Amino acid sequence: MRSISIAGIAQLPSKLAEHHMDAAELVQAVTALALADAGIERKQIGFVCSGSSDYIMGQPFSFVMALDGVGAWPPIRESHVEMDGAWALYEAWVRLQHGDIDTALVYSFGKSSVGNVDDALGMQLDPYYVAPLGVSPMALAALQARALLDARFANERDFAQAVMRARLAGARNPNIPTPTATTVDALLAAPWVASPLRAHDAAVRTDGAAAIVLRAGGPGPKITGFAHRIEPHALGVRDLTTSPSARRAADDAGASRIDVAEIHTPYASQETILRNALGLNDRMLVNPSGGTLVAETPMVAGLLRVVEATRAIRDGAHRALAHATSGPCLQHNLVCVLEST
C-alpha cells in the first residue's frame, strides 16, 4: 500500500441553519481553508472528490453547481459520491494508490435546515416493502434500540449517558451549537418519541462543510488502514443488536492500539453497538469533539470524524480511529485508522 497522509483539514462551524452561503460559497470557503492548512495550492491538486446529496440540498445537481467553489475550469480530475464525504475520502485514497498522482482534495457539504432530513433519508429504503409504510429513520433506530434492550445489551440509562457524555464534550467544541446542559435523570424524564427513544437520543442536525487534503508521503498523520463494509438492505435479515459490517471494517483497517476514536452515531442507542463492534473500551478517548449526537451535518458528519481524529493526533494521540455510517440502523460502516508520524 502506498502511504497516504492527511496534509490538511478544515471545517466550517456547524450551525443549526446556514442561510447566507450557497453550496459553491460553502465549498469555496472550506476548501480554501484546507488547502491553506496543507500549504498546497489548488493547481497542485491531482484529484478532487466530494460527497453530498441533492435530496438533502433540495437542488438538482447541487454538487455540480458547488464545483465552482473548487475551480473546475479548465477541466480537472473530479469525482463525486452521493454519500457522506467519508466515502469520497475513501475513493480519493484508492485513487492515490494508483500511483500517478500525489495529492487529492476531498470535501463535503450539507444543509439539514432546508428540508426534512428524515423524509429524504426515507428515500433510501426498500421501495416496495418499506418506503410505502412511511416509517421514519427514528422509528427504525427505535426498533434497533428495543432489540438491544430485549437482549440486555443496554438499558435506557446507557442511552441517556451517551447523550450526557456528548453534551459535556461538545460544550468544549467551538465549532458546534452549544449543547444544552442537563442531567441523566432529566433526560430519562423526557417523553418517548418512538419508544424506547426520546427526542434527545437523535443527533442534533446541522448545516456545514468539511474538507481534507490527502498527500502521498510527507508530514501529517498517516492513514494506516481504511475499509468499509455494508449489510443487507432488508432489515429483517440483520441482527440489529450488533454490527458485523463495522466489525469487519475495523478488522480490515487494522483498528488496534487505538488512543482516540471519533464515531458516527446518528442515535444514542447506537453507541453501545459501535463500541462493541469497533473494540472500543474505557481506556480510549471516545468522541472528544462531542461526536454527532451534538452536531450531525448530513453528508459531512463522517468526513468530519476524520477531521476530528486528525485533530486528536495533532493534539498528541498516537493512533486514532474515525468511523462513518450510512443507511438505516448502521447499515454501512467505514473505518479509517490514522497514526502519528
Next chain:
Amino acid sequence: MSAPVTQMKAPTRLEYLVHAGATTTTFLHSILKGQLVGRRCPVCHKVYIPPRGACPTCAVLCTDEVPVSNSGTVTTFSIVRIPFEGQRLTPPYACAHIVLDGADVPLLHIVGGCSVDEVRVGMRVEAVWLEIPQPTLATVTWFKPNGEPDRAVNDRGEVVP
C-alpha cells in the same frame, strides 16, 4: 391464474425551503430595482451574469458587484417549436445566449418582439422589463432587437470587440 400486477402506486413528496445564498440574493435585489448586476472575479476579472458565488476558473469568491448593460449580442440560439407542460411562451420562440455589454459570459434568455426567422448570431438586443418587477430573472420578459448593427461573433462564441 390471477391477473398480473402491472403497477404499484407509492407517491413521494419532499418539500424544501432553499435559501438563495449571498450572491444570488444580491442579484435578485438588483432585479427588483430594474438593474442587471453581475459580479467580477478579482483574479481573472471576468464578469459573470447571473453572478456566481465563486469563479469556476479561479475558485475565489466573486465579491465585486458590476452593473452591466441592458443591451447585448446574441452569440447562439435555438428555436423552440414544440409545446411542453409548464411552458411560459407559445412556440415558436427563440432561446439564446446573449452576451450583455460589460459581461464576459453569456446569459441564457429568450429573444422576442420579432419573428423567430429574424433571430441570428450577432444580432443586437435589449431587455424588456415587466412593469412591476419580481425577484426572478423572468422579470425580464425577453430581449428584443434594438436596431443596432450586428456585431461579429467568433467561432468560440465571443463577441469580437
